[in-house]
Amino acid sequence: MPAPSRILVPVDLSEGAQALIDYAIQFAKPFNASLEVIHAWEPPQYVAPDLLVAAPGWNSQSLEKVAVDAASKELNELVAKIPSPPVPIKHRVIVGEAASTVLRAAEEGKHDLIVMGTHGRRGLPRLLMGSVAQKIVARSNCPVLTLHLYEQAK
Template structure:
């Protein structure tokens, strides 16, 4: 079996995201694989994403545009901190939508060989209320999924 050539790394920009990206980069290096880091921002269900946000001195902008911009900056800051000792083709993007569906759609569209993602191992009521993106992806992805238990950094 050949090693992966395209690795998708979904991150939530919370605790452990950096360690997941670092792990994916270490995995990609020996195979010369590309790594695409993805963050999905899901608009709040009780607020329209085209709601305009403004404050004194700012231009009015949509909630979606502001969230995409903020998440993009956080993602860039995260990627500046990762281990860059050996070159790996690395790209990143922010997509709007429900995280599990976005990851599955991107994995299929991009014909990825592997998905590397973190899981917080939530249990009980928290898992029931929030669901598990990792569980959804593992259960429905067409390619292999490597999950890493992440803890606060």
């Protein structure tokens, strides 16, 4: 198997996201691999994403635009914490269901590795929310490295 050259790093913008990005950078450095950090914003199923959000003195915007702008700001701040990254890093927010969006991004970007976190949910929370990491591992066309971030976020 060839060394990775393009690594996809999906993040959920939780507390463990910075540790995940830092790990991916250290992993990519010996291979001089590039990183693409993405966040998949999933529109809520019970609210239309084109619903207008407004407040006095504020231009009305769609819920999707407000949420994507907020997620983009958070993602920019995460990446900005890396003063001079030793590997090339791109980042973006994508709209869609998390697992399928990550899989599509990996395929379209011709990534040869996905490095992602898992929260280690068990029991009812896992049953109700599912496991994005599990879906990606099961369906990915490239290797997936999962890091247990549950303890780091506490």
